[in-house]
Amino acid sequence: MNDNELDLLLTSHRSDANIDTAALTTARTRLLAVASTQTQSPPEMLIRHERTPLGSGPSPRRVSPSWRIGLVAAAVAVLLAGIMFAVPATVRNSADAAAVTLLDQAASVTASDPVIPAGQYLYMETHAHSLSIDMGEGHVTSISIDESLIQTWRPAIWTDQWTRHSQVIGRTWIVEPATREPLNTAVGKLSAPCGGFYSAGCSQEGSWQTPTPKFMAALPRDPEQLLERLKNDAPNNGRGNAELVVYVADILRNGLVPADLRVSLYQTLSLIEGVQITEELANLDGRVGTAIGIVDPSGRTRQDIIIDPATGMFIGEREVTLRNDGNIPAGTVTTASSVRTVVVPTVASTG
Amino acid sequence: MPESVLDPATGDPQQVFAALFDLHAADIGRYLARRVGQRAAEDLVAEVFLEALSSRNTFDLARASPRAWLFGIATNLIRRHFRAEERAMRATDKAGRQLVVVEPGADHDVAARLDAAATVARIGGALVALTPGDRDVLLLNAWAGLATAEIAVALDIPEGTVRSRLHRVRRHLRTALTSTTSTEESA
DSSP states (O other): OOHHHHHHHHHHTTTTOOOOHHHHHHHHHHHHHHHTTOOOOOGGGOOOOTTSOTTSOSOOOOOOHHHHHHHHHHHHHHHHHHHSOOOOSSOOOOOHHHHHHHHHHHHHHOOOOOOOOTTOEEEEEEEEEEEEEEEETTEEEEEEEEEEEEEEEEESSTTSEEEEEEEEEEEEEEEOOSSOOOOOOOOEEEEEETTOTTTTGGGOOOOSSSOOHHHHHHSOSSHHHHHHHHHHHSOOSSOTHHHHHHHHHHHHHTSOOOHHHHHHHHHHHTTSTTOEEEEEEEEETTEEEEEEEEEOTTSSEEEEEEEOTTTOOEEEEEEEEOSOBTTBOTTOEEEEEEEEEEEESSTTOOO | OOGGGOOTTTSOHHHHHHHHHHHHHHHHHHHHHHHHOHHHHHHHHHHHHHHHHHTGGGOOTTTOOHHHHHHHHHHHHHGGGHHHHHHHHHOOOHHHHHHHHHOTTOTTOHHHHHHHHHHHHHHHHHHHHSOHHHHHHHHHHHTSOOOHHHHHHHHTSOHHHHHHHHHHHHHHHHHIIIIIOOGGGBO
16 A cells, blocks of 8 residues: 555545534533633743643643653663664664675575465565554653564465465563553454455555566666666655665565566665665574665664575565654664565465 | 734633634544544533633743644543544544545456455554554644644654654554454454
């Protein structure tokens, strides 16, 4: 799904909902009746709370926000260090040339695609991590890392029936909420031809986020032309070249990109200014590869793509914070996904 | 009275709040109805303005627009109505059903149309599954039309945090609605 489709869904959802004008009239009458009993405050009597959460009304004595944030940040940093992958908070001063060498090497060793025998399936397993932060009245009420398992069985013939199981498999509390809600670990099961689990079945046109054979076949293999295509397709959202890397990560994450296109994508990454090696030995879900990445123009986050230099295989991708931002300390992996693919004889077998 | 001279903290309460109500109540009422349903919203819209009136001395015109301030108050009140919000979010309304019909490419394909219907139905579940903080940022932007700077004021969090959360939650929804969440079809 692209941003326009998401916007369409969001703006349509519950767009009929409204309140009765009679209710507005009643509310206005009530408000003005109370307001008429209030007096205008002389300016010198005003109490200004620079950091009082707006809308919370007069608040009881509170812990200094900066101290509280520092405490939460420290707790998060300590806990994250034990839970998440070890990630450097700052980008290494590698020359871009090192990334080019790595990408060239990955492109040169990229093998041909596995052949799926008739009646069998390509099993794709994605582990995804995402950081969830809940804020209430201006302070953090909970922070968790959620882990999802997404299993997809692609048939030998693209237009046959695909199967997908998805499940939240874990939640690690960094900051516990006052009341915990039980984790919903139900397995969502979807089935659709052409992998068109969303909306259009085999009629979907394809995109960087939902690639179809037709979409991928139409992408240029020449790296410079592919870069131009990326620049045309990626939104101009203030993330600069980092958004181009996000789009490359989006298409690679699906595990469906054929070897020749993967080679072109690697070569295209080496043309993007700002791309560099960010970690030589990056560990994503126990699989080690080299991370290449790019820092946002804001300097706040970095998008990484992790590749096995020995085989050219795409291992996964992640987004890392580089600065303390509110309660999120530098070095936090805010999203990550790793992908594994293997040919299996039946749906439900996982290699 | 233009909004720029409406200062809830220093102006005459009756005059200022009458003008603020006339400027913003309809938008806030509609936003509340989308979030928690018509019945709860009709009570809450009055509460938003009464709460604003009683806490007007904490308002700082130099820092916040009255609109962002009022949506901030509305957001805090919504937090107390989680059950109503959950019911409202899962309700697929007429506009959502119409979206299924106009979904590109779905006109001649029954299976595709059913898939589109499932996605429209899933948006409600996906919104409920978000953390309240993520849902607030997303819907203050998508439904209330607040810019990230205004959302930062409404929720009293850094604008950088708003931007990164908005980006993250939109990306999460794009992925989740494309393919990965369908817990309604639980095994």
